[in-house]
Amino acid sequence: MQRRKFLSFGAVAVAAMMPSSLSATDYRKTKPDTWTSHTVDDSIKKLYGTGKLIEEGVTLKTPDVAANGGAIPVDISSNIAAKSVALFQDANPESTVAVWTVPENGIIDYSLKIKMKASGTMTVVVEGLDGKLYVANKTLQVALGGCEG
């Protein structure tokens, strides 16, 4: 029931905010500030303009202990109808790792490998078509940091 309310409200907000999810968006050009932010909260605010997060509907899978900080596997999946997905962590000097644009009717099931300097927390934010931000966190140990050469 509640979700239904969200959707009707969100449709208006989305229409006002972004024209279409079909066109390509390079977040490095449109949101340059996000990439230089040093905290996760800051990055989320700079990317989406709000820090209000709902903790549900997103799955973030990483190992609990990563042996090699140079390549930590990360799996992100969600069933939310979304516009974009963003991955952050708090161990490296800057916090934003990647921002995906979800194409229309797209499936959120992304895997990649990232670098982390030390143990920390990863945060994934899914921006729903209803304009709400859904979030998942995962804290992990990194045995050997991977950011120094």
Place this chain on the structure above:
Amino acid sequence: MKLKAKAKNGIVKAKVMMKHDMITYDQAKKKGVKPNFITYVTASVDGKIVYEVSTSQFLSKNPILKYKFRGEKGKKITMTWKDLLGNTKSSTKKIK
């Protein structure tokens, strides 16, 4: 760039390995080289974007990306990446 895409029941699973050093700002300072990393990756089928990501220096060296999208067998998938220095590379493969 190694690219693989396989269709099953209307869902394509794609996997790509991009050969790139992904030198972060910190590493660049230590080694005295220019920082350079992949910043933007797209995949398209029939001119329509099916995957798109803006990335930072914190992807692993030679990053591997996996993803799923709705698509069919026999079509061609094209992936392109762009790095900080402006180099681009693209690769096209048939969806199996």
